[in-house]
Amino acid sequence: MADWTLTNGVWTLTPAAGGSEYDKTLTIIDLTDGSWTLYDPDSLVNTITFSGAWHTLTWNALPVGSGDYNWFYGTTVRAPRWYKNLEIDGTQVTSLDLLVSTYRMEVPPLGSPDVCPFRWKGVFGAALDAASTDTGLMCGTGGTMGRFSTVTNPLYGVFTRHTESSNGPNNGIYGVCTTIRGGDGLGGGEFMIFDNTDANLQAAARSAGVYTTGLPVPTDVQLMVGLGIGANNVTITAGDQTKFKLSHVSTTIAAGA
Numbered sequence: 001m002a003d004w005t006l007t008n009g010v011w012t013l014t015p016a017a018g019g020s021e022y023d024k025t026l027t028i029i030d031l032t033d034g035s036w037t038l039y040d041p042d043s044l045v046n047t048i049t050f051s052g053a054w055h056t057l058t059w060n061a062l063p064v065g066s067g068d069y070n071w072f073y074g075t076t077v078r079a080p081r082w083y084k085n086l087e088i089d090g091t092q093v094t095s096l097d098l099l100v101s102t103y104r105m106e107v108p109p110l111g112s113p114d115v116c117p118f119r120w121k122g123v124f125g126a127a128l129d130a131a132s133t134d135t136g137l138m139c140g141t142g143g144t145m146g147r148f149s150t151v152t153n154p155l156y157g158v159f160t161r162h163t164e165s166s167n168g169p170n171n172g173i174y175g176v177c178t179t180i181r182g183g184d185g186l187g188g189g190e191f192m193i194f195d196n197t198d199a200n201l202q203a204a205a206r207s208a209g210v211y212t213t214g215l216p217v218p219t220d221v222q223l224m225v226g227l228g229i230g231a232n233n234v235t236i237t238a239g240d241q242t243k244f245k246l247s248h249v250s251t252t253i254a255a256g257a
Contacts (some may be wrong), residue, residue: 012136014171026104026247028053029124031082031225036138039131040080044069044236054245055198056114057227062236068133069228071144079228081123083130086221086250093252094218095128095139098182101250103143106174107154108243116242119230121146124160124246126181128215128222138224139213141186143177145244146230158189160208161197169193169201181253184218186211 001012030049046058067073086093093099103124123143125142132138144157144164156175157166172193179189188207192200227242 024249024251026102026249029223029225029246029248036082036084036225037131038080038082040077041133042069045080046238053247054243057076057240057242057244059236059240059242061238062229062234065229065231065233065235067232070230070234071121071226072159072162073232075137075162076133077135077162077226077228078133078177079226081130081224081226082207083127083222083224086126086223088250088252093221093250095184095213095215095221096182096218097127097221097252098180098255099221099250099252100178100180101126101142101248102176103179103256104174104176104247105143105145105156105228106245107145107147109173110151110153112215114241114243115150117150117240118130118236119146119234120227120242121155121164121230122227122242124225124248125159125177125179125223126250127222127224128213130222130226137215139186139215141179141181141189141208142224143175143179143189143191145175148230156191156193157204158191158206158219160206161187161211163206165191165204165206167193167202167204169195172201181208182257184212186213186242209244 068078128139129137153168155166155168158177177191180187186208190205193202
């Protein structure tokens with residue numbers, strides 16, 4: 001645990017042992033490594049593979065579009081998602097911990113042969129009940145990714161529960177989002193979009209407002225990755241594929257009284 005030290009009349013916060021806090025390394029997400037649980041109530045996932053840090057999701061058919069598979073329409077979501085408990089250095093993070101997380105998301109750029117053939121959106125973040133179809137119980141916050149069509153550039157952004165802010169500059173290559181949550185409540189976040197030289201192209205924020213979870217205190221925090229359609233009338237043909245790359249770093253901060 002970090003601790004305060006008084007030196008020559010100046011208080012400083014000494015970080016806990018365990019390596020430098022500068023230029024932290026992101027952990028690559030591999031949804032096929034056996035540690036994740038898939039919740040897919042309507043069997044939309046056919047297969048998912050992982051190679052060279054990229055996931056390739058092959059879909060089953062969705063012949064009729066519905067807002068139930070759109071992460072940002074209403075408060076009911078039946079779209080597929082993977083989840084697992086979030087641990088930091090072997091300790092389970094709970095809803096009381098002050099958690100700061102950064103999520104990096106990348107989807108194939110415009111012109112790539114791997115562009116998904118339908119309009120889609122996905123989420124990557126933290127949740128308290130990822131297997132719930134009720135976004136109020138899910139309590140999700142984090143980053144968003146996707147695209148409008150095969151002829152548009154990727155979109156990246158930030159979400160809180162069932163609302164999001166996103167954008168997609170013409171030469172955006174990847175998106176990064178940082179969120180804060182804790183004290184049995186949800187905070188907001190900020191996203192930035194970068195080009196292939198790591199120059200920032202776009203930034204925007206979203207606030208969660210004053211929101212407490214209403215779940216038992218404390219509740220374990222989970223990592224969650226969810227995919228779905230990007231508009232309520234979008235359909236999916238069996239065999240359609242979505243490709244994406246994810247990584248993150250999370251830390252808890254001893255900022256309490």
